[in-house]
Amino acid sequence: MSLSEALLAGASPAELAAAPLPAEFLAAHLRAEDQNIFDGVADRDVRKTLHVGPVPMPELAPDEVLIGVMASSINYNTVWSATFEPLPTFGFLRSYGRQGGWAARHDQPFHVLGSDAAGVVVRVGSGVRHWRIGDHVLVSAACVDDQEASVQHDGMLGEHQLAWGFETNYGGLAHYTIARASQLIPKPPHLTWEEAATVPACAGTAYRMLVSDRGARMKQGDVVLIWGASGGLGAYAVQLVKNGGGIAVGVVGSERKAEMARMLGCDLVINRAEIGIGGDDGADPERVVEHGRALGRLIRRAIGEDPHIAFDHVGRSTFGVSVFVVRRGGAVVTCGSSTGYQHHFDNRYLWMRLKRIIGSHVANLQEQVECARLFTQGSIVPALTELYPLDGVGEATRLVQLNEHLGKVGVLCLADRPGLGVTDPERRARIGEDRLTALRAFGTRSAGQEDPA
Template sequence: MHQILDAILSAQAGPADFAALPLPESYRAITVHKDETDMFAGMRTRDKDPRKSLHLDEVPVPGLGPGEALVAVMASSVNYNSVWSAIFEPLPTFGFLERYGRRSELTKRHDLPYHVIGSDLAGVVLRTGPGVQAWKPGDEVVAHCLSVELESADGHDDTMMDPEQRIWGFETNFGGLAELALVKSNQLMPKPRHLTWEEAAAPGLVNSTAYRQLVSRNGAQLKQGDNVLIWGASGGLGSYATQLALAGGAFPVCVVSSPQKAEICRAMGAEAIIDRDAEGYRFWKDEQTQDPREWKRFGTRIRELTGGEDVDIVFEHPGRETFGASVFVARKGGTIVTCASTSGYTHEYDNRYLWMSLKKIVGSHFANYREAWEANRLVAKGRIHPTLSTVYPLAETGQAAHDVHANVHQGKVGVLCLAPEEGLGVRDEETRARHIDAINRFRPPAPAAPTKGTTS
């Protein structure tokens, strides 16, 4: 592994050099264990601690199949599916691995008593399997997390419709929170040259998800002038939705839960911000009963910020806690587009406000290769920026996942895998200099240097 890292850090090694590097027999990876899936039985979701279930293990390097690539992972990041994997909700991921393992001799590799998780990476291609033409050893890449087989006609208009569509590192093994990762070659995209490894690893899943959900013809088809309600607008997903809305000429109404998160949205360029905690919105009277008066109060507040207009699009992902309000506040003919349910999967809303006002609920799940490529292209062009706030070493991934689970983070939480420190991997300093303030927008300010004559 040291030889691999040395070659990457040299920035001088070519394809032949990387192809000649010996592969190790094993590598370090963050895993969950099949024999521990009941460890949180009977506990409330909020009390389940990823620090107890995530392990740093030494695992064998998987064999390489046709159309696949083995990547040296310099950095990765934590997504909500990493948290779900760690707390075994809504189901332990080992059922996914068992089903995938039954598919073929090749996929049997994925059905193991441990699961290497993680659905983002930035790194360097080490090997490619038979049939791979577009990528070669030494290529600096990021990976999106859509794994497809494309043996059914259903997937050839939109690959997300492939019956064998899976999320890599969640529904497959050998994910990105590790020193090495196994991906299909059609998951790979060029690493944005002006970003560090940890910055480049941050956008993948969430930026692609937000792009499909908000911009794509498969989602809300955002257009100039649209009012867009964005829940959790400074979070890992919402921060990209906010940037995409602004870049597309729309007017985001950003919902956050603290003054600090409101300031982040203002720094991105948003003007309309609702601090739901400060303004005391409580959409549920109790566990069984929603409060329509709060929907109406919320809708009135939105109109105050938009000049009297309702929102054209609601960017939904909290789920149960907010869905009734989301359906209510969308304008007549508007769209509620949902990609997750982090506060609960059983949604309740008053259907009169949907059917009588001709609104639409659109389900959106990750992105196809084209959508992920376009989302990554916007990052490479400096139009959309990473929202990285905190970076942990691989050994502290449990704490990183705990931060996301407890919602004490902003933007994305990164993880250094092979990279020995932050700040490495920049190949285009000129572009970086033009965007450095936006790149660092979510990072805490550096400590002030001691003034002359003071002691620490």
């Protein structure tokens, strides 16, 4: 029996250990030779650069584990990688490889992508202490050097912290992946593989941004403005706000997305069209203030007060409005810039009203474990709406590139069908199948099914 067959058959740890490692495995990857393919092209269609095919199995470092990936999911950094913007990620791999030693393995003419994974540990390095073959795990996207002093204070402060599957090779959109033992999170036992694979990158990031004492430190009753409230990050942000006793104000771009934001529990949902945000208005100071005043009026009319926190990952088109609209002493917490990195805002509204801007990136391991615990309790549910097979990763990523998705887009890897991986069916029944899968109604297709269109 091959290792992949053993994983699908639910083999014992001893059987997994006895199964031979394949010399190569199937993975979604980029090719270095394609880096200039989009020169002079307006539409950088990710389907042209995302390849699914065999890559060689890497050797395992002492502090790493090899995971049979049952499912993964699409994050926006895969769009950046596949469009080679703002920089080709092969530069990241070369830089990492120059460290020498085990890092040199990552400098390859291919780049296996993916910053999420749920699967089974199939091999452990000689220095791994707390994990065993057969363990069911999630992988945090924060790849940190645990020998750096700052990491002992907060893993995300490490000088050599890297985004796994984006700044490193051998990511999660594959049949197998390597990760450091310090990236592993116990999988919530009641979730399927595809549900669990949507958790670490987006839910963990939202947890640090809102709940952690290193983020906005949200408290009960806080009004939280959430841009993109029906997306992967936003869907988890809404749930975390409601679970923590806050008031969620979601901003979305369509009525379909508004419907999902309401289902998630938003107290107020605003369509961007109501305040006129679009294009590159974020670079126009007068338009920023105009949009901020319009948004503030809508929020005060419905909620009665200004936001304490703005949850911003959109960037250029929204950041100035976020700075303007939060109350005196409020906070803007940001983890990304999908519409552009150059932000424009009127600094008077920041310094004279004592507001704060908080940079946040992924989450440290403790925050990831705390976040996963909320799923195990049933306080937070997966944001999975779409599911694709691994050979459909180009279409899955294109959906995210065009912002036509809602929630999280999942990808089945070694798992040959949805619904596998549940080891605590009683807990799943207590939480409720309908609740756990409610957001599937906002998807357009499932793995192995024809598109409804």
